[in-house]
Amino acid sequence: MRISEGESIFAHMTALASQYEALNLAQGLMWLQTSPVLLEEGIRAMSDPSLHQYTHPAGFYPLRETLAHLSERFFGVSYDPVSEISITVGATQALFSVVQALTKPGDEAIFIEPAYDSYLPALQIGTLKAYAVSLDIRPSGVFLHWEKVERYLSPRTRLLLLNFPHNPTGRVLRPSDVKVLEEIAQRFPELVIVVDEAYEYMYWHPDPEREEALPPRSLRQSPLLREKTVIVGSLGKVVGATGWRLGYVAAPAPLTTRIRAVHQFITFCASTPLQVAVARYLSADPHRVFYFHAALLERRKAFVSLLRSHTSLEVLPPEGGYFVLVRSNNQDLPDRLLAEHLTRTAKVAAIPLSPFYKDGTDSGWLRLCFARPMDMLREAAQRLGQVYPAGLSIAHLNE
Numbered sequence: 587m588r589i590s591e592g593e594s595i596f597a598h599m600t601a602l603a604s605q606y607e608a609l610n611l612a613q614g615l616m617w618l619q620t621s622p623v624l625l626e627e628g629i630r631a632m633s634d635p636s637l638h639q640y641t642h643p644a645g646f647y648p649l650r651e652t653l654a655h656l657s658e659r660f661f662g663v664s665y666d667p668v669s670e671i672s673i674t675v676g677a678t679q680a681l682f683s684v685v686q687a688l689t690k691p692g693d694e695a696i697f698i699e700p701a702y703d704s705y706l707p708a709l710q711i712g713t714l715k716a717y718a719v720s721l722d723i724r725p726s727g728v729f730l731h732w733e734k735v736e737r738y739l740s741p742r743t744r745l746l747l748l749n750f751p752h753n754p755t756g757r758v759l760r761p762s763d764v765k766v767l768e769e770i771a772q773r774f775p776e777l778v779i780v781v782d783e784a785y786e787y788m789y790w791h792p793d794p795e796r797e798e799a800l801p802p803r804s805l806r807q808s809p810l811l812r813e814k815t816v817i818v819g820s821l822g823k824v825v826g827a828t829g830w831r832l833g834y835v836a837a838p839a840p841l842t843t844r845i846r847a848v849h850q851f852i853t854f855c856a857s858t859p860l861q862v863a864v865a866r867y868l869s870a871d872p873h874r875v876f877y878f879h880a881a882l883l884e885r886r887k888a889f890v891s892l893l894r895s896h897t898s899l900e901v902l903p904p905e906g907g908y909f910v911l912v913r914s915n916n917q918d919l920p921d922r923l924l925a926e927h928l929t930r931t932a933k934v935a936a937i938p939l940s941p942f943y944k945d946g947t948d949s950g951w952l953r954l955c956f957a958r959p960m961d962m963l964r965e966a967a968q969r970l971g972q973v974y975p976a977g978l979s980i981a982h983l984n985e
């Protein structure tokens with residue numbers, strides 16, 4: 587299998603947004619400012635001459651300890667920072683290291699789509715046989731039909747790659763998923779579950795009117811699954827500094843040993859001063875993992891309500907993360923052309939979902955990121971309302 591050589595849909599839509607001076611709700615970037623305290627910790631660590639050399643490949647130990655405390659505190663599950671937690675260069679590098687470490691060429695893997703765009707390349711570089719299972723995305727919710735996963739499961743399946751809360755749909759982990767996975771894990775003892783929890787603390791009340799976060803859930807909370815699961819996290823997402831490129835892996839010791847063996851040759855270690863800064867920031871007050879919650883919940887409520895009142899679009903509010911999906915119920919353009927068209931005419935840039943599918947399935951849904959200033963969201967809803975006026979079911983596309 588070859589990796590696609592074209593530019594990513596994110597780069598494409600962002601370039602188009604700037605060409606047409608459109609509001610960029612396409613890129614997944616968080617535009618909310620990170621905590622000034624984190625920035626001060628960054629400066630302090632950068633200014634310390636003793637913090638500019640490699641750390642241990644597994645990561646700066648106090649950061650691993652901090653992550654162990656966070657897991658205990660917010661998920662009630664402990665990991666040993668010595669043998670079970672490793673710091674990586676973002677969740678992205680973690681995923682590539684995990685795939686390389688735990689599989690061999692020709693092994694089979696199953697992943698869920700629409701899928702974050704680095705999953706397929708990670709599986710392809712690992713030369714795995716990758717099977718994609720599609721979520722069922724409806725205005726009433728997002729459904730994961732486990733019987734579709736069952737169709738591909740066999741003793742040859744080495745890896746099941748999941749993502750909760752899910753990008754781009756906002757689908758969160760449900761207790762019923764845990765039950766199914768426990769049963770699967772017992773039936774296939776060689777299977778490893780890899781779960782991308784980049785948005786791990788962002789569990790929202792399903793009703794966007796209620797600006798309420800729910801306690802986060804994780805596969806690690808099942809004692810059985812904890813032993814079969816590799817958790818991939820993004821510290822960049824947690825602290826709102828994705829450019830710092832910090833992530834982590836939490837996994838049982840035997841799996842961690844294998845993952846670290848690969849990780850050390852891919853990148854050796856992540857940036858020392860930035861690891862130090864994040865360790866100090868999060869250990870001083872663990873509740874800082876919720877730093878963006880109020881702003882994100884406020885924006886989810888406002889944006890969903892604006893889209894519903896100003897436009898005729900179907901709106902799917904997320905139960906986690908910071909993306910909302912929209913779809914016109916009367917649309918004959920392929921989603922990619924539609925996204926380009928909206929960028930040029932409505933001057934709102936969105937991400938079409940077809941590039942999140944292995945075979946380019948077009949579900950008609952577009953992804954909008956609401957981690958943006960409130961004014962921008964108001965303006966975006968208004969502009970979309972000019973193309974899809976409220977009360978009309980037919981899209982008026984004035985090319």
Ligand SMILES: Cc1ncc(COP(=O)(O)O)c(C=O)c1O
Pocket residue numbers: 614675676677678679702749752753782784819820821822823828831832833
């Ligand atoms: C689901 C998911 N996984 C992983 C990542 C990448 O995380 P990182 O920036 O830590 O590499 C993202 C970034 O948008 C994401 O949405």
